[in-house]
Amino acid sequence: MNVNEPLNNKSMLSVKNLKVHFPIRRGILQRQVGAVRAVDGITFDILRGETFGLVGESGCGKTTTGRAILQLYEPTAGEIEFDGVALAHLDSKSMRDMRKRMQMIFQDPFASLNPRLSVGATIAEPIRIHSTVDNQKVQDRVNHLLEVVGLSPDVASRFPHEFSGGQRQRVGIARALASEPDFIVCDEPISALDVSIQAQVVNLIEDLRADIGLTYLFIGHDLSMIRHISDRVAVMYLGHIVELAETDRLFVNALNPYTVSLISAIPVPDPVIEAKRQRIVLQGDVPNPANPPKGCLFSTRCPLVVDECRTNRPELKEWRPGHYAACHRIDEMGAGKGLPPISLQQNLGQVSQ
Amino acid sequence: MNDVNRVLQVDGLRTEFHTLGGVVRAVNGVSFHLDRGEVLGVVGESGCGKSVSVMSLLQLIPNPPGRIVDGTAFLGDRDLLAMSQSEIRKVRSVEIGMIFQDPMTSLNPVLTIGTQIAEPLVEHKEMSWNEALDASIELLDKVGIPDAAERINDYPHQFSGGMRQRVMIAIALACAPPILIADEPTTALDVTIQAQILELLNDLRHSEGMGMILITHDLGVIARLADRVAVMYAGQVVETGSAEDVYGNPSHPYTQGLLESLPRHDQEHSSSERLTSIDGQPPNMLDPIAGCPFAERCKYVFDRCKSENPNLFVLNGNHSAACWWDIENECERTIE
Numbered sequence: 001m002n003v004n005e006p007l008n009n010k011s012m013l014s015v016k017n018l019k020v021h022f023p024i025r026r027g028i029l030q031r032q033v034g035a036v037r038a039v040d041g042i043t044f045d046i047l048r049g050e051t052f053g054l055v056g057e058s059g060c061g062k063t064t065t066g067r068a069i070l071q072l073y074e075p076t077a078g079e080i081e082f083d084g085v086a087l088a089h090l091d092s093k094s095m096r097d098m099r100k101r102m103q104m105i106f107q108d109p110f111a112s113l114n115p116r117l118s119v120g121a122t123i124a125e126p127i128r129i130h131s132t133v134d135n136q137k138v139q140d141r142v143n144h145l146l147e148v149v150g151l152s153p154d155v156a157s158r159f160p161h162e163f164s165g166g167q168r169q170r171v172g173i174a175r176a177l178a179s180e181p182d183f184i185v186c187d188e189p190i191s192a193l194d195v196s197i198q199a200q201v202v203n204l205i206e207d208l209r210a211d212i213g214l215t216y217l218f219i220g221h222d223l224s225m226i227r228h229i230s231d232r233v234a235v236m237y238l239g240h241i242v243e244l245a246e247t248d249r250l251f252v253n254a255l256n257p258y259t260v261s262l263i264s265a266i267p268v269p270d271p272v273i274e275a276k277r278q279r280i281v282l283q284g285d286v287p288n289p290a291n292p293p294k295g296c297l298f299s300t301r302c303p304l305v306v307d308e309c310r311t312n313r314p315e316l317k318e319w320r321p322g323h324y325a326a327c328h329r330i331d332e333m334g335a336g337k338g339l340p341p342i343s344l345q346q347n348l349g350q351v352s353q
Numbered sequence: 354m355n356d357v358n359r360v361l362q363v364d365g366l367r368t369e370f371h372t373l374g375g376v377v378r379a380v381n382g383v384s385f386h387l388d389r390g391e392v393l394g395v396v397g398e399s400g401c402g403k404s405v406s407v408m409s410l411l412q413l414i415p416n417p418p419g420r421i422v423d424g425t426a427f428l429g430d431r432d433l434l435a436m437s438q439s440e441i442r443k444v445r446s447v448e449i450g451m452i453f454q455d456p457m458t459s460l461n462p463v464l465t466i467g468t469q470i471a472e473p474l475v476e477h478k479e480m481s482w483n484e485a486l487d488a489s490i491e492l493l494d495k496v497g498i499p500d501a502a503e504r505i506n507d508y509p510h511q512f513s514g515g516m517r518q519r520v521m522i523a524i525a526l527a528c529a530p531p532i533l534i535a536d537e538p539t540t541a542l543d544v545t546i547q548a549q550i551l552e553l554l555n556d557l558r559h560s561e562g563m564g565m566i567l568i569t570h571d572l573g574v575i576a577r578l579a580d581r582v583a584v585m586y587a588g589q590v591v592e593t594g595s596a597e598d599v600y601g602n603p604s605h606p607y608t609q610g611l612l613e614s615l616p617r618h619d620q621e622h623s624s625s626e627r628l629t630s631i632d633g634q635p636p637n638m639l640d641p642i643a644g645c646p647f648a649e650r651c652k653y654v655f656d657r658c659k660s661e662n663p664n665l666f667v668l669n670g671n672h673s674a675a676c677w678w679d680i681e682n683e684c685e686r687t688i689e
Contacts (some may be wrong), residue, residue: 057543057544057545058543164634166634167634194398194399194570194635195398195570195572195611195614195615196398196610196611196614196630196631196634196635197634198614199614199615199628199629199630199631200630200631200632202616202628203627203628203630206627221543221544223544223618224615224616224617224618225616226618227616227617227618228616228626228628229616248621251618251619261545262544262545263618264548265544265545265547265548266544266548266573266618267551267571267573267574267576267577268573268576268617268618268619269572269573269575269576269600269612269615269617270576270600270601271576271577271579271596271597271600271601272597272600272601273576273619274573274576274577279548281545281548281549281552282545282548282549283549285513285515285516285546286543286545301545
């Protein structure tokens, strides 16, 4: 099994200027008085065969992005192309065919399985919907899928409450695989699981990518797991992508102060390193996405903020090949020099060498 | 118990829950201690009994179904488990402060936060309400809430999650207790807010000289704050020692497995590298376990593990682990 097979640099999914706004309605007439800009103009491509990590704090729009890609939320603006086909213009029949190829693994394995359906029936449902095969074939396929995710075929007649969290997540993965997708949105698939179970499920997800040739959008807030699993990572803040780069580059040479702060905020499971590590503790909270700051979204908390940041919003620009960041202070962060400046580098401690 | 710095000594604690499905031995013979000004990290997965252990100390286990069946917990020379309701009520907040995981459900939504911080001061420190409210403003200031004088009149829903946790900490600190118990204090918070709260707890521990029991499943959080660590599994402490020993030289196969299974954001990963996982899952606590509770998942398992439950065995100094291998063999563990 070789995960490092060369990516053919063809885009599988292309998201252009995607916006998802949720209206805020007030009063007797339910008039729209504003909008929560959950996702506010993001653009990225996911290449065939890669795992694309999307990371950010709660409310940053990462889950909304995942759902909008699968057309579970209707985008307010922007385009989503899957394998060269724009999804917005598809009729419902073609969309159904397309959906077969794009599936989702959900965060909460306790809420995302129907408690009244046996595990076998849960996995069989997408097979019956998307193909016309006889019962015996469906059964064979269910058994095969259960084996693929590491469960015994005997459990097909059992119900979700008889399983532990990790096993349920395996069932959720088998269901996602049932329609033979090319692309899966993994929406925090391990954050509800215990530490010793997380590694099992992540290994399964990685093995499947290699064995079946899947492409993933992996949404998470656990930067350690994102670093482990992703080829490229995008960092979101308040509905915008603030930085996007190859994984190691992002973790070692982040250009956006938010990314640097986020990485520095996560404790390392080693007391010797933790004792030496200096960290940037951001002040204050994430602003309300219904009323975002005028200039740079991060300007209210940024340790490097200057006047320009408060009035002009920086664009996401490519500073090095494949490394995009949105910040007015990139020069301070050391673009071109290849290293963050001393002040931030010290704060990075072990992260940057 | 002759150590002058010892503030809390728990021995042989057993707590059971009598449920329709049978008896759950949630805490099965747990011993630990806390010295003045030190942070003890208690780490384990959900259901391992880490919260129930400390809730038992304060008699916060609902009875029925829960029952503390054995053990002692000495706070100085008084046994917390033998106290009457009125005595333990005074211990809570005056001598042991507590903060919980979810600051929204642990604050009263219909009282202003000023009232909630002042209440223990009026109750236990015989302050007047006015004095207590003034003291609340100082406390809010100390935990880093801006404009404290105005904000004491606000209700919990007017605060963000991180700010609510600060309010909880202010309440816990109100009577300046020598011990603070923090049960997953940052689990419900975002990482940048978690960093703020951990910073605050670290500052307070130095400025107030508080002993702290920090319960969490996050090995990173423990590494950040704890001086000593107790690793729990299936209602038992399976390894305990200084943070350096437990992380740097983990001895119990469960501790080793946990640390190996964690990806690190400060280290390069090749994408072909698999995580080392612990196979299987924690035992069902309704089923009686004859031997070591980790035996089923342990790669070093041998006969004795399946029939007898090992006690903590001192490896060196204050580093101990409960594993038959260490007790029976002098050599390093190897798989045949």
